Amino acid sequence: MLGVSGGIAAYKSADLVRRLKDQGAQVKVVMTGGAQTFVTPLTFQALSGEPVHTDLLDADAEAAMGHIELARWADLLLIAPASADLLARMATGMANDLLSTVVLATSAPVAVAPAMNQQMWAHAATQDNIAQLAGRGVQVWGPAAGSQACGEVGLGRMLEPMELVERVMAQFAEKILAGKRVVITAGPTREAIDPVRYLSNHSSGKMGFALAEAAAQAGADVVLVSGPVSLPTPVGCLRVDVDSAEEMKAAVMSAVADSDVFIACAAVADYRAEKIADQKIKKKTDTLTLNLIKNPDILAEVSALSKRPYCVGFAAETEQVLTHAEDKLTRKKLDMIFANDVSRSDIGFGCENNAITALIRRGNGVEQQDLPAQPKRTLARALIQLIAKEYTPHHG
The missing domain is CATH 3.40.50.1950 (Flavin prenyltransferase-like)
Incomplete structure (x- = not known):
């Protein structure tokens, strides 16, 4: 009332x-x-x-x-x-x-x-x-x-x-993650080219922030490591703001050591400039060549820890969505991955709604669960419920 x-x-x-x-x-x-x-x-x-x-x-x-x-x-x-x-x-x-x-x-x-x-x-x-x-x-x-x-x-x-x-x-959320520590990444990263330019992507951070909100409502102690987004911090979450993939990795590794669940929702840039120019690059030629080097794979590194949390990834794909997602699940030895088709205009980057296919590792097999398009906050609560149901501690 x-x-x-x-x-x-x-x-x-x-x-x-x-x-x-x-x-x-x-x-x-x-x-x-x-x-x-x-x-x-x-x-x-x-x-x-x-x-x-x-x-x-x-x-x-x-x-x-x-x-x-x-x-x-x-x-x-x-x-x-x-x-x-x-x-x-x-x-x-x-x-x-x-x-x-x-x-x-x-x-x-x-x-x-x-x-x-x-x-x-x-x-x-x-x-x-x-x-x-x-x-x-x-x-x-x-x-x-x-x-x-x-x-x-x-x-x-x-x-x-x-x-x-x-x-x-x-007030009404079931405290299904009470006593658990959850680390979540959200948003894009920005990889500097020079003092005024950077490489990035279209991630709005809305899905990651919705997951952080839902996890906190479920009773978890939540650390939200966020790239540069214009979103308010969800109630009950500790927020750590970062820009680059290297900064995100450092923040995650600092927070994840004693965590129970790690959810990698951020759209981390795959590559960064090999060398960042000290001054603004001037437009003097018709073409510009940038040498790019690979960024750290934060999720893979967390999954490879000797004492690791339950690891959940995201696969934002534009084609062969489930094929790429299952490959990522297996290659990075994840417990669960959420696949979504960001080529769709109704559920892509920046949209209020999202649709997810969850792939859950079952021994040598994979179980699939489909969650239809719905508001990201509603979907986030369903995903947190699924994670809480499937969660099992890892001890090496």
Whole structure:
């Protein structure tokens, strides 16, 4: 259930409903009177597909006991935005509108995403109220820092919808990797040619970041080694940023020694310039010859360790996808590999969706499992479930 209180950040809650629905959640919305001055109930009804609840004393709602029915229905109550006024009323146990009454009546976990002016957030009264609520088990998600609608800058912004979605999904994720340490690589690498140019590829990092998010939600201790991408760090992950393949190798080898699972999702450049020019190369001739040398094969080196983790690779191919993937599985002695066809415009680099064929080593044979095209976040959870099911420790 989503509670929406008064504040300009209420407009973000409409996007939050849509994104929660995309994750398969059923969302019912409860709005305060103040919230309705910013966004209409009809907007939330259209996005959620459910009636929006606004009145405490509604004779048509479950024989005038709608707040009790709503409180029983919810698996999680998230209030976003949570205004200073609502937090104060929650702290004192008031029940003078539908949302505050549902807060008292529910046995479900309650989370608040504060949103207010930075001075209001910093005020001792607000901090006391937050401390009281946290002491009662209310989860406080945020706020974030940044520019505000009033023109001031500081703590007080509501967390962005996707971060709230991540936190909601984490509440319900089965902790199938609890106690496990997972190292994941993501994104491209950049191999410098001169101070302003580099060799790279089209990897966006979205699949690797989705896997890191899903692994963290599954209870794992996640180290995410990322090439240069413009993506926020998933909640609960330790992120290490690198540029080149050599830098990625160093970061991986530092992190993987005591890991249980290694997932090589990054699109590591196969070659790099033999010599990096000290100054920008000038355009003086019609052709330019670059001598390239092979980059380290990070996945193969991890797989060859005497005490290695469970090794999962990716095969992003444009033709003979399964043939190339199975060769990579066998040649690098991997436990599992995920093959995907990046020549397809609907699931290639940068797309929101992906489709995977998993190849799992079974003794001298290989088992194949197909996962159809779906949002990368949804697919990532399925892949993590598969890895957790198949995982067996290696001891040399």
